[in-house]
Amino acid sequence: MIRNNYIGLLFLSVVMAVIPLFISNVYYLSILIFIGIYSLITIGLSLLMGYAGQISLGHAAFFGLGAYASGILTTRLNIAPIPAAIVACLFTGLVAFLIAVPTLRLRGHYLAMATLGFGQIIYVVFNAWIKLTGGPSGFGDIPRIRLAGICFDSDFKYFYLVWSVVLVGFLLAIHIVHSRIGRALRALHSSEEAAGTLGINTSRYKIEIFVVSTMYASIAGSLYAHFVTFLSPESFGISFSILLVTMVVFGGRFSVWGAILGAAVLFSLPEYLRVARDYDVLIYGVVLLLVVMFLPGGLAGWLDGMARRISLLFISRAPKRMKC
Protein backbone atom coordinates (compact mmCIF):
# COMPACT_ATOMS: atom_id res chain seq x y z
CA MET A 1 0.00 0.00 0.00
CA ILE A 2 2.61 2.49 0.98
CA ARG A 3 4.45 1.65 -2.21
CA ASN A 4 1.49 2.99 -4.23
CA ASN A 5 1.88 6.26 -2.39
CA TYR A 6 5.60 6.41 -3.10
CA ILE A 7 4.90 5.90 -6.79
CA GLY A 8 2.21 8.57 -6.73
CA LEU A 9 4.48 10.94 -4.88
CA LEU A 10 7.29 10.38 -7.35
CA PHE A 11 4.90 11.05 -10.20
CA LEU A 12 3.64 14.23 -8.53
CA SER A 13 7.22 15.37 -7.86
CA VAL A 14 8.18 14.94 -11.50
CA VAL A 15 5.08 16.80 -12.65
CA MET A 16 5.67 19.68 -10.24
CA ALA A 17 9.36 19.81 -11.12
CA VAL A 18 8.53 20.22 -14.77
CA ILE A 19 5.49 22.53 -14.66
CA PRO A 20 7.35 25.85 -14.21
CA LEU A 21 9.36 25.10 -17.33
CA PHE A 22 6.14 25.17 -19.34
CA ILE A 23 4.22 27.89 -17.56
CA SER A 24 5.80 31.27 -18.03
CA ASN A 25 2.74 33.21 -16.90
CA VAL A 26 3.45 34.38 -13.34
CA TYR A 27 -0.26 34.53 -12.52
CA TYR A 28 -0.66 30.78 -12.96
CA LEU A 29 2.60 30.14 -11.14
CA SER A 30 1.44 32.18 -8.16
CA ILE A 31 -1.85 30.26 -8.11
CA LEU A 32 0.10 27.02 -7.91
CA ILE A 33 2.23 28.51 -5.13
CA PHE A 34 -0.87 29.37 -3.13
CA ILE A 35 -2.30 25.91 -3.76
CA GLY A 36 0.95 24.50 -2.40
CA ILE A 37 0.81 26.67 0.70
CA TYR A 38 -2.82 25.75 1.38
CA SER A 39 -2.07 22.07 0.72
CA LEU A 40 0.47 22.16 3.50
CA ILE A 41 -2.24 23.30 5.89
CA THR A 42 -4.83 20.83 4.62
CA ILE A 43 -2.41 17.90 4.85
CA GLY A 44 -1.94 18.61 8.55
CA LEU A 45 -5.66 19.21 9.01
CA SER A 46 -6.56 15.94 7.29
CA LEU A 47 -4.40 14.05 9.77
CA LEU A 48 -6.40 15.67 12.55
CA MET A 49 -9.86 15.44 11.00
CA GLY A 50 -9.78 12.35 8.85
CA TYR A 51 -7.56 10.07 10.82
CA ALA A 52 -7.97 11.20 14.41
CA GLY A 53 -11.54 12.31 13.84
CA GLN A 54 -11.13 15.60 15.68
CA ILE A 55 -12.16 18.97 14.35
CA SER A 56 -10.58 22.39 14.25
CA LEU A 57 -12.63 25.42 13.27
CA GLY A 58 -9.75 27.75 14.11
CA HIS A 59 -6.88 26.50 12.01
CA ALA A 60 -6.47 29.80 10.17
CA ALA A 61 -5.22 31.18 13.48
CA PHE A 62 -2.26 28.79 13.52
CA PHE A 63 -1.53 29.65 9.91
CA GLY A 64 -1.54 33.27 11.08
CA LEU A 65 0.67 32.56 14.07
CA GLY A 66 3.30 31.10 11.75
CA ALA A 67 3.00 34.01 9.34
CA TYR A 68 3.11 36.75 11.96
CA ALA A 69 5.85 35.08 13.99
CA SER A 70 8.00 34.74 10.89
CA GLY A 71 7.22 38.28 9.85
CA ILE A 72 7.96 39.79 13.25
CA LEU A 73 11.13 37.77 13.90
CA THR A 74 12.60 38.67 10.51
CA THR A 75 11.64 42.35 10.45
CA ARG A 76 11.96 43.40 14.09
CA LEU A 77 14.68 41.05 15.33
CA ASN A 78 16.49 40.58 12.03
CA ILE A 79 16.56 36.82 12.40
CA ALA A 80 17.13 34.94 9.17
CA PRO A 81 13.93 33.54 7.59
CA ILE A 82 14.66 29.83 7.95
CA PRO A 83 15.56 29.85 11.67
CA ALA A 84 12.65 32.26 12.21
CA ALA A 85 10.27 29.81 10.55
CA ILE A 86 11.53 27.02 12.79
CA VAL A 87 11.07 29.15 15.91
CA ALA A 88 7.61 30.16 14.67
CA CYS A 89 6.74 26.51 14.18
CA LEU A 90 7.84 25.55 17.69
CA PHE A 91 6.01 28.53 19.12
CA THR A 92 2.81 27.62 17.30
CA GLY A 93 3.16 24.03 18.48
CA LEU A 94 3.51 25.23 22.06
CA VAL A 95 0.41 27.41 21.82
CA ALA A 96 -1.45 24.48 20.29
CA PHE A 97 -0.31 22.20 23.10
CA LEU A 98 -1.56 24.63 25.74
CA ILE A 99 -4.90 24.86 23.98
CA ALA A 100 -5.16 21.13 23.36
CA VAL A 101 -4.68 19.88 26.89
CA PRO A 102 -7.95 21.27 28.31
CA THR A 103 -9.81 21.17 25.00
CA LEU A 104 -9.31 17.63 23.78
CA ARG A 105 -11.29 16.20 26.66
CA LEU A 106 -14.36 17.74 25.10
CA ARG A 107 -16.58 15.82 22.74
CA GLY A 108 -17.98 16.68 19.33
CA HIS A 109 -19.75 20.01 19.34
CA TYR A 110 -17.95 21.30 22.40
CA LEU A 111 -14.56 20.63 20.87
CA ALA A 112 -15.66 22.38 17.67
CA MET A 113 -16.85 25.39 19.64
CA ALA A 114 -13.63 25.52 21.64
CA THR A 115 -11.48 25.55 18.50
CA LEU A 116 -13.76 28.22 17.07
CA GLY A 117 -13.29 30.25 20.22
CA PHE A 118 -9.52 29.96 20.29
CA GLY A 119 -9.31 30.82 16.62
CA GLN A 120 -11.25 33.98 17.31
CA ILE A 121 -9.11 34.88 20.32
CA ILE A 122 -5.94 34.65 18.26
CA TYR A 123 -7.58 36.65 15.46
CA VAL A 124 -8.49 39.38 17.94
CA VAL A 125 -4.90 39.44 19.18
CA PHE A 126 -3.69 40.00 15.60
CA ASN A 127 -6.03 42.96 15.32
CA ALA A 128 -5.59 44.44 18.77
CA TRP A 129 -1.89 44.11 19.55
CA ILE A 130 -1.05 46.95 17.19
CA LYS A 131 2.45 47.53 18.52
CA LEU A 132 3.41 43.98 17.64
CA THR A 133 1.36 43.17 14.57
CA GLY A 134 0.43 46.53 13.10
CA GLY A 135 -3.22 45.76 13.76
CA PRO A 136 -5.83 45.93 10.97
CA SER A 137 -3.51 47.95 8.77
CA GLY A 138 -1.14 45.04 8.80
CA PHE A 139 2.59 45.21 8.38
CA GLY A 140 4.89 44.67 5.47
CA ASP A 141 8.46 44.68 4.22
CA ILE A 142 8.90 41.08 5.17
CA PRO A 143 12.23 39.97 3.67
CA ARG A 144 12.60 37.22 1.12
CA ILE A 145 13.99 33.86 2.04
CA ARG A 146 17.70 33.38 1.52
CA LEU A 147 18.97 29.82 1.40
CA ALA A 148 22.35 28.53 0.28
CA GLY A 149 23.11 31.82 -1.36
CA ILE A 150 19.88 31.88 -3.38
CA CYS A 151 17.39 34.67 -2.80
CA PHE A 152 13.85 33.43 -3.40
CA ASP A 153 12.41 36.56 -4.91
CA SER A 154 10.81 35.27 -8.08
CA ASP A 155 7.68 33.19 -8.44
CA PHE A 156 9.67 30.66 -10.40
CA LYS A 157 12.10 30.04 -7.55
CA TYR A 158 9.39 30.27 -4.87
CA PHE A 159 7.37 27.61 -6.65
CA TYR A 160 10.20 25.11 -6.21
CA LEU A 161 10.72 26.12 -2.59
CA VAL A 162 7.05 25.77 -1.64
CA TRP A 163 6.45 22.52 -3.48
CA SER A 164 9.64 20.95 -2.12
CA VAL A 165 8.31 21.65 1.37
CA VAL A 166 4.84 20.38 0.43
CA LEU A 167 6.19 17.12 -0.97
CA VAL A 168 8.32 16.54 2.14
CA GLY A 169 5.33 17.33 4.34
CA PHE A 170 3.24 14.95 2.26
CA LEU A 171 5.82 12.20 2.62
CA LEU A 172 5.94 12.60 6.40
CA ALA A 173 2.15 12.48 6.56
CA ILE A 174 2.00 9.29 4.50
CA HIS A 175 4.57 7.75 6.81
CA ILE A 176 2.51 8.69 9.87
CA VAL A 177 -0.66 7.25 8.32
CA HIS A 178 1.03 3.94 7.53
CA SER A 179 2.51 3.46 10.97
CA ARG A 180 1.30 2.24 14.32
CA ILE A 181 0.55 5.91 15.09
CA GLY A 182 -1.73 6.18 12.08
CA ARG A 183 -3.52 2.99 13.04
CA ALA A 184 -3.82 4.16 16.65
CA LEU A 185 -5.41 7.41 15.42
CA ARG A 186 -7.88 5.60 13.19
CA ALA A 187 -8.63 3.21 16.04
CA LEU A 188 -9.35 5.98 18.52
CA HIS A 189 -11.52 7.68 15.92
CA SER A 190 -13.54 4.52 15.44
CA SER A 191 -13.88 3.52 19.09
CA GLU A 192 -12.05 5.46 21.75
CA GLU A 193 -13.04 2.92 24.41
CA ALA A 194 -11.72 -0.09 22.54
CA ALA A 195 -8.54 1.77 21.60
CA GLY A 196 -7.88 2.52 25.26
CA THR A 197 -8.20 -1.12 26.24
CA LEU A 198 -5.51 -1.98 23.69
CA GLY A 199 -3.07 0.32 25.44
CA ILE A 200 -3.52 3.41 23.29
CA ASN A 201 -3.17 6.60 25.34
CA THR A 202 -5.95 8.37 23.51
CA SER A 203 -5.49 11.80 25.14
CA ARG A 204 -1.80 11.87 24.36
CA TYR A 205 -2.27 10.94 20.70
CA LYS A 206 -5.06 13.45 20.19
CA ILE A 207 -2.86 16.19 21.60
CA GLU A 208 0.16 15.08 19.58
CA ILE A 209 -1.66 15.03 16.25
CA PHE A 210 -3.35 18.36 16.99
CA VAL A 211 0.06 19.93 17.64
CA VAL A 212 1.49 18.35 14.47
CA SER A 213 -1.39 19.71 12.38
CA THR A 214 -0.79 23.22 13.71
CA MET A 215 2.92 22.96 12.97
CA TYR A 216 2.07 22.16 9.35
CA ALA A 217 -0.13 25.28 9.32
CA SER A 218 2.65 27.34 10.86
CA ILE A 219 5.23 26.38 8.22
CA ALA A 220 2.64 27.21 5.58
CA GLY A 221 2.18 30.57 7.31
CA SER A 222 5.90 31.29 7.20
CA LEU A 223 6.05 30.42 3.50
CA TYR A 224 3.02 32.68 2.95
CA ALA A 225 4.65 35.59 4.83
CA HIS A 226 7.83 35.51 2.77
CA PHE A 227 5.82 35.24 -0.44
CA VAL A 228 3.27 38.01 -0.03
CA THR A 229 5.63 40.08 2.20
CA PHE A 230 2.65 41.89 3.70
CA LEU A 231 0.28 40.54 6.36
CA SER A 232 -3.08 41.69 7.59
CA PRO A 233 -5.36 39.92 10.08
CA GLU A 234 -8.18 39.53 7.55
CA SER A 235 -6.46 36.55 5.94
CA PHE A 236 -6.47 34.63 9.20
CA GLY A 237 -10.06 34.84 10.31
CA ILE A 238 -12.94 32.46 10.58
CA SER A 239 -13.78 32.48 6.87
CA PHE A 240 -10.43 30.98 6.08
CA SER A 241 -10.75 28.44 8.89
CA ILE A 242 -14.03 27.27 7.45
CA LEU A 243 -12.62 27.25 3.92
CA LEU A 244 -9.81 25.02 5.17
CA VAL A 245 -12.26 22.56 6.69
CA THR A 246 -14.28 22.66 3.47
CA MET A 247 -11.16 21.90 1.43
CA VAL A 248 -10.32 18.92 3.60
CA VAL A 249 -13.84 17.49 3.56
CA PHE A 250 -14.36 18.18 -0.15
CA GLY A 251 -10.99 16.74 -1.13
CA GLY A 252 -11.56 13.70 1.04
CA ARG A 253 -10.59 13.82 4.67
CA PHE A 254 -9.71 10.12 4.85
CA SER A 255 -6.91 10.62 2.39
CA VAL A 256 -3.76 12.71 2.41
CA TRP A 257 -4.10 12.97 -1.38
CA GLY A 258 -7.55 14.40 -0.77
CA ALA A 259 -5.96 17.29 1.12
CA ILE A 260 -4.05 18.42 -1.96
CA LEU A 261 -7.07 17.83 -4.21
CA GLY A 262 -9.29 19.90 -1.96
CA ALA A 263 -6.81 22.77 -1.86
CA ALA A 264 -6.35 22.68 -5.62
CA VAL A 265 -10.03 22.61 -6.50
CA LEU A 266 -11.40 24.96 -3.87
CA PHE A 267 -8.52 27.40 -3.81
CA SER A 268 -10.15 29.50 -6.45
CA LEU A 269 -13.47 29.54 -4.63
CA PRO A 270 -12.82 32.83 -2.81
CA GLU A 271 -11.89 34.35 -6.18
CA TYR A 272 -15.23 33.38 -7.73
CA LEU A 273 -17.05 34.46 -4.61
CA ARG A 274 -15.62 37.94 -4.68
CA VAL A 275 -18.92 39.19 -6.02
CA ALA A 276 -20.79 37.53 -3.17
CA ARG A 277 -18.28 38.53 -0.50
CA ASP A 278 -20.58 38.29 2.48
CA TYR A 279 -21.95 34.98 1.38
CA ASP A 280 -18.66 33.10 1.28
CA VAL A 281 -19.16 31.23 4.54
CA LEU A 282 -22.68 30.34 3.40
CA ILE A 283 -21.33 28.85 0.19
CA TYR A 284 -18.68 26.87 2.11
CA GLY A 285 -21.44 25.57 4.36
CA VAL A 286 -23.50 24.44 1.37
CA VAL A 287 -20.50 22.68 -0.18
CA LEU A 288 -19.74 20.96 3.13
CA LEU A 289 -23.34 19.83 3.54
CA LEU A 290 -23.55 18.45 0.02
CA VAL A 291 -20.24 16.60 0.31
CA VAL A 292 -21.04 15.10 3.68
CA MET A 293 -24.48 13.99 2.49
CA PHE A 294 -23.60 12.61 -0.92
CA LEU A 295 -19.85 12.09 -1.06
CA PRO A 296 -18.62 11.39 2.47
CA GLY A 297 -15.23 10.32 1.22
CA GLY A 298 -14.89 13.56 -0.70
CA LEU A 299 -13.36 13.82 -4.14
CA ALA A 300 -10.55 11.41 -3.31
CA GLY A 301 -13.01 8.85 -2.01
CA TRP A 302 -15.12 9.20 -5.13
CA LEU A 303 -12.09 8.81 -7.41
CA ASP A 304 -10.93 5.81 -5.40
CA GLY A 305 -14.35 4.20 -5.81
CA MET A 306 -14.34 4.95 -9.56
CA ALA A 307 -10.87 3.47 -9.96
CA ARG A 308 -11.97 0.32 -8.19
CA ARG A 309 -15.07 0.01 -10.32
CA ILE A 310 -13.03 0.45 -13.49
CA SER A 311 -10.50 -2.16 -12.43
CA LEU A 312 -13.38 -4.53 -11.67
CA LEU A 313 -14.13 -4.46 -15.38
CA PHE A 314 -10.67 -5.83 -16.05
CA ILE A 315 -10.12 -8.14 -13.11
CA SER A 316 -12.45 -10.96 -12.19
CA ARG A 317 -12.19 -10.61 -8.42
CA ALA A 318 -12.22 -7.49 -6.30
CA PRO A 319 -8.74 -6.01 -5.85
CA LYS A 320 -7.17 -5.51 -2.45
CA ARG A 321 -8.47 -2.36 -0.85
CA MET A 322 -6.43 0.69 -1.76
CA LYS A 323 -5.48 2.74 1.24
CA CYS A 324 -3.81 6.04 1.43
Place this chain on the structure above:
Amino acid sequence: MALLEIIDLEKKFGGLTAIDRVNFEVEAGQIKALIGPNGAGKTTLYNVITGIFAPDAGTVRFRRREITGCKPHLAASLGLARTFQIIKIFKGMTVLENVMVGRHLKSQATLPKAALRLPAVRREEKAIRETAARFLDEIGLKNRAGDPAQNLPLGQQRLLEIGRALASEPKLIMLDEPAAGLSGPEIRSLACLIRGIRDSGVTILLVEHDMSLVMDISDEVVVLDYGRKIAEGPPREIQNDKKVIAAYLGE
Protein backbone atom coordinates in the same frame (compact mmCIF):
# COMPACT_ATOMS: atom_id res chain seq x y z
CA MET B 1 -1.52 -16.47 42.77
CA ALA B 2 -4.39 -14.06 42.45
CA LEU B 3 -4.01 -12.26 39.14
CA LEU B 4 -7.02 -10.01 39.54
CA GLU B 5 -8.36 -8.92 42.91
CA ILE B 6 -11.70 -7.15 43.34
CA ILE B 7 -11.98 -5.84 46.90
CA ASP B 8 -15.09 -4.25 48.39
CA LEU B 9 -15.96 -2.64 45.08
CA GLU B 10 -18.86 -0.22 44.94
CA LYS B 11 -20.37 1.81 42.12
CA LYS B 12 -23.51 3.88 42.22
CA PHE B 13 -25.26 5.76 39.45
CA GLY B 14 -27.39 8.34 41.17
CA GLY B 15 -29.73 6.38 43.41
CA LEU B 16 -29.00 3.05 41.74
CA THR B 17 -26.32 0.83 43.28
CA ALA B 18 -24.85 -1.02 40.31
CA ILE B 19 -22.06 -2.76 42.25
CA ASP B 20 -22.61 -3.45 45.93
CA ARG B 21 -19.49 -4.45 47.91
CA VAL B 22 -18.31 -7.08 45.47
CA ASN B 23 -15.33 -9.25 46.38
CA PHE B 24 -13.67 -11.96 44.34
CA GLU B 25 -10.38 -13.03 42.82
CA VAL B 26 -9.24 -14.57 39.59
CA GLU B 27 -6.34 -17.01 39.92
CA ALA B 28 -3.69 -17.26 37.23
CA GLY B 29 -4.47 -20.02 34.76
CA GLN B 30 -8.20 -20.14 35.57
CA ILE B 31 -11.25 -19.81 33.43
CA LYS B 32 -13.61 -17.93 35.72
CA ALA B 33 -17.16 -17.09 34.73
CA LEU B 34 -19.19 -14.13 35.93
CA ILE B 35 -22.90 -14.71 35.57
CA GLY B 36 -26.14 -13.19 36.76
CA PRO B 37 -29.51 -12.02 35.49
CA ASN B 38 -29.69 -8.99 33.20
CA GLY B 39 -28.92 -5.79 35.05
CA ALA B 40 -26.90 -7.60 37.71
CA GLY B 41 -23.97 -5.26 37.11
CA LYS B 42 -21.62 -7.50 35.14
CA THR B 43 -20.72 -5.07 32.34
CA THR B 44 -20.52 -2.20 34.83
CA LEU B 45 -18.06 -4.28 36.80
CA TYR B 46 -16.02 -4.79 33.64
CA ASN B 47 -16.06 -1.07 32.95
CA VAL B 48 -14.88 -0.29 36.47
CA ILE B 49 -12.10 -2.89 36.34
CA THR B 50 -10.76 -1.60 33.01
CA GLY B 51 -10.95 2.02 34.14
CA ILE B 52 -13.78 3.32 31.99
CA PHE B 53 -15.52 4.29 35.22
CA ALA B 54 -13.92 4.97 38.58
CA PRO B 55 -15.56 3.13 41.47
CA ASP B 56 -17.12 4.94 44.41
CA ALA B 57 -15.30 2.68 46.85
CA GLY B 58 -13.08 -0.38 46.89
CA THR B 59 -9.94 -1.56 45.19
CA VAL B 60 -8.99 -3.27 41.96
CA ARG B 61 -5.62 -4.97 41.91
CA PHE B 62 -4.03 -6.55 38.87
CA ARG B 63 -0.78 -8.50 39.23
CA ARG B 64 -0.57 -7.13 42.75
CA ARG B 65 -0.61 -3.52 41.43
CA GLU B 66 -3.42 -1.18 42.34
CA ILE B 67 -5.20 -0.05 39.20
CA THR B 68 -8.36 1.37 40.79
CA GLY B 69 -9.69 4.18 38.62
CA CYS B 70 -6.62 4.19 36.36
CA LYS B 71 -7.21 4.98 32.70
CA PRO B 72 -7.82 1.98 30.46
CA HIS B 73 -4.51 2.13 28.65
CA LEU B 74 -2.67 1.68 31.94
CA ALA B 75 -4.43 -1.55 32.82
CA ALA B 76 -3.85 -2.68 29.24
CA SER B 77 -0.12 -2.02 29.52
CA LEU B 78 -0.01 -4.33 32.53
CA GLY B 79 -1.54 -7.13 30.48
CA LEU B 80 -5.29 -6.77 30.93
CA ALA B 81 -7.33 -7.11 27.76
CA ARG B 82 -11.06 -7.19 27.13
CA THR B 83 -13.76 -7.63 24.56
CA PHE B 84 -17.08 -5.80 24.49
CA GLN B 85 -20.68 -6.90 24.77
CA ILE B 86 -21.59 -4.43 22.01
CA ILE B 87 -18.91 -5.11 19.42
CA LYS B 88 -16.32 -2.36 19.08
CA ILE B 89 -14.23 -3.42 16.14
CA PHE B 90 -12.52 -0.62 14.28
CA LYS B 91 -14.64 0.25 11.29
CA GLY B 92 -12.91 1.78 8.31
CA MET B 93 -9.97 -0.58 8.90
CA THR B 94 -9.38 -4.04 7.51
CA VAL B 95 -9.54 -7.23 9.55
CA LEU B 96 -5.76 -7.46 9.59
CA GLU B 97 -5.36 -3.80 10.55
CA ASN B 98 -7.68 -4.38 13.52
CA VAL B 99 -5.37 -7.07 14.82
CA MET B 100 -2.33 -4.92 14.05
CA VAL B 101 -3.73 -2.33 16.44
CA GLY B 102 -3.67 -5.09 19.02
CA ARG B 103 0.12 -5.11 18.63
CA HIS B 104 0.33 -1.48 19.72
CA LEU B 105 1.64 -2.31 23.17
CA LYS B 106 4.26 -4.59 21.69
CA SER B 107 5.73 -1.90 19.45
CA GLN B 108 7.56 1.35 20.07
CA ALA B 109 7.61 3.69 17.10
CA THR B 110 6.93 7.23 18.24
CA LEU B 111 5.40 9.92 16.03
CA PRO B 112 8.68 11.55 14.96
CA LYS B 113 10.30 8.19 14.21
CA ALA B 114 7.24 7.02 12.34
CA ALA B 115 7.17 10.23 10.29
CA LEU B 116 10.74 9.66 9.19
CA ARG B 117 10.11 5.96 8.69
CA LEU B 118 13.55 4.99 9.93
CA PRO B 119 14.78 1.48 9.09
CA ALA B 120 13.96 0.34 12.63
CA VAL B 121 10.39 1.52 12.10
CA ARG B 122 10.15 -0.32 8.80
CA ARG B 123 11.39 -3.52 10.44
CA GLU B 124 8.92 -3.09 13.27
CA GLU B 125 6.05 -2.56 10.81
CA LYS B 126 6.94 -5.79 9.05
CA ALA B 127 7.05 -7.64 12.37
CA ILE B 128 3.69 -6.19 13.43
CA ARG B 129 2.09 -7.27 10.17
CA GLU B 130 3.52 -10.78 10.34
CA THR B 131 2.63 -11.35 13.99
CA ALA B 132 -0.86 -9.98 13.47
CA ALA B 133 -1.31 -12.35 10.53
CA ARG B 134 -0.34 -15.26 12.77
CA PHE B 135 -2.90 -14.29 15.41
CA LEU B 136 -5.48 -13.92 12.66
CA ASP B 137 -4.61 -17.41 11.46
CA GLU B 138 -5.00 -18.82 14.98
CA ILE B 139 -8.56 -17.57 15.22
CA GLY B 140 -9.33 -18.78 11.73
CA LEU B 141 -9.83 -15.46 9.97
CA LYS B 142 -6.71 -15.52 7.78
CA ASN B 143 -8.74 -15.59 4.56
CA ARG B 144 -10.59 -12.38 5.50
CA ALA B 145 -7.44 -10.38 6.30
CA GLY B 146 -7.94 -7.72 3.62
CA ASP B 147 -11.68 -7.28 4.08
CA PRO B 148 -13.20 -4.26 5.78
CA ALA B 149 -13.86 -5.32 9.34
CA GLN B 150 -17.47 -4.14 9.30
CA ASN B 151 -18.28 -6.52 6.43
CA LEU B 152 -17.75 -9.57 8.62
CA PRO B 153 -20.79 -11.42 9.97
CA LEU B 154 -21.44 -11.00 13.69
CA GLY B 155 -19.81 -14.25 14.81
CA GLN B 156 -16.61 -13.41 12.97
CA GLN B 157 -16.61 -9.87 14.31
CA ARG B 158 -16.66 -11.32 17.82
CA LEU B 159 -13.78 -13.59 16.88
CA LEU B 160 -11.92 -10.59 15.50
CA GLU B 161 -12.34 -8.71 18.78
CA ILE B 162 -10.92 -11.69 20.62
CA GLY B 163 -8.02 -12.02 18.19
CA ARG B 164 -7.29 -8.32 18.46
CA ALA B 165 -7.21 -8.53 22.26
CA LEU B 166 -5.01 -11.63 22.15
CA ALA B 167 -2.52 -9.87 19.87
CA SER B 168 -1.56 -7.65 22.79
CA GLU B 169 -0.33 -10.83 24.56
CA PRO B 170 -2.30 -10.19 27.74
CA LYS B 171 -1.99 -12.04 31.02
CA LEU B 172 -5.73 -11.89 31.55
CA ILE B 173 -8.46 -11.48 28.99
CA MET B 174 -11.96 -10.40 30.00
CA LEU B 175 -14.58 -11.65 27.57
CA ASP B 176 -17.98 -9.95 27.61
CA GLU B 177 -20.74 -12.25 26.30
CA PRO B 178 -18.68 -13.72 23.46
CA ALA B 179 -21.40 -16.26 22.67
CA ALA B 180 -24.18 -13.72 22.19
CA GLY B 181 -25.82 -14.19 18.81
CA LEU B 182 -23.81 -17.29 17.96
CA SER B 183 -25.23 -20.56 16.70
CA GLY B 184 -24.74 -23.92 18.44
CA PRO B 185 -21.75 -25.05 16.39
CA GLU B 186 -20.18 -21.60 16.67
CA ILE B 187 -20.49 -21.75 20.45
CA ARG B 188 -18.82 -25.14 20.51
CA SER B 189 -15.84 -23.87 18.53
CA LEU B 190 -15.77 -20.81 20.80
CA ALA B 191 -15.45 -23.16 23.78
CA CYS B 192 -12.56 -24.84 22.01
CA LEU B 193 -10.93 -21.48 21.31
CA ILE B 194 -11.29 -20.33 24.92
CA ARG B 195 -9.72 -23.54 26.22
CA GLY B 196 -6.90 -23.06 23.73
CA ILE B 197 -6.35 -19.53 25.00
CA ARG B 198 -6.11 -20.81 28.57
CA ASP B 199 -3.72 -23.55 27.52
CA SER B 200 -1.45 -20.94 25.94
CA GLY B 201 -1.07 -19.33 29.35
CA VAL B 202 -3.71 -16.60 29.33
CA THR B 203 -6.16 -16.40 32.23
CA ILE B 204 -9.79 -15.84 31.35
CA LEU B 205 -12.64 -14.00 32.99
CA LEU B 206 -15.88 -14.61 31.15
CA VAL B 207 -19.23 -12.85 31.38
CA GLU B 208 -21.75 -15.09 29.69
CA HIS B 209 -25.46 -15.88 29.53
CA ASP B 210 -25.15 -19.17 27.71
CA MET B 211 -25.22 -21.60 30.62
CA SER B 212 -24.07 -24.62 28.65
CA LEU B 213 -20.88 -22.80 27.68
CA VAL B 214 -20.34 -21.58 31.24
CA MET B 215 -20.85 -25.00 32.79
CA ASP B 216 -18.73 -26.64 30.12
CA ILE B 217 -15.52 -24.63 30.34
CA SER B 218 -15.38 -22.72 33.64
CA ASP B 219 -13.27 -23.74 36.59
CA GLU B 220 -15.17 -21.42 38.90
CA VAL B 221 -18.29 -19.28 38.69
CA VAL B 222 -19.18 -16.00 40.42
CA VAL B 223 -22.85 -15.06 40.50
CA LEU B 224 -24.07 -11.47 40.77
CA ASP B 225 -27.60 -10.30 41.41
CA TYR B 226 -28.61 -6.64 41.80
CA GLY B 227 -24.93 -5.73 42.08
CA ARG B 228 -24.21 -8.16 44.90
CA LYS B 229 -22.27 -11.39 44.85
CA ILE B 230 -24.64 -14.17 45.87
CA ALA B 231 -22.55 -17.24 45.14
CA GLU B 232 -19.08 -18.40 44.14
CA GLY B 233 -17.78 -21.86 43.43
CA PRO B 234 -17.32 -24.66 40.90
CA PRO B 235 -19.99 -24.91 38.17
CA ARG B 236 -21.76 -27.99 39.64
CA GLU B 237 -22.25 -26.28 43.00
CA ILE B 238 -23.59 -23.10 41.40
CA GLN B 239 -26.04 -25.04 39.28
CA ASN B 240 -27.67 -26.43 42.40
CA ASP B 241 -27.40 -23.31 44.55
CA LYS B 242 -30.87 -22.27 45.69
CA LYS B 243 -30.07 -18.56 45.76
CA VAL B 244 -28.81 -18.68 42.18
CA ILE B 245 -31.86 -20.54 40.94
CA ALA B 246 -34.11 -18.05 42.70
CA ALA B 247 -32.29 -15.09 41.16
CA TYR B 248 -32.72 -16.45 37.65
CA LEU B 249 -36.31 -17.53 38.18
CA GLY B 250 -37.15 -14.09 39.41
CA GLU B 251 -35.92 -12.63 36.13
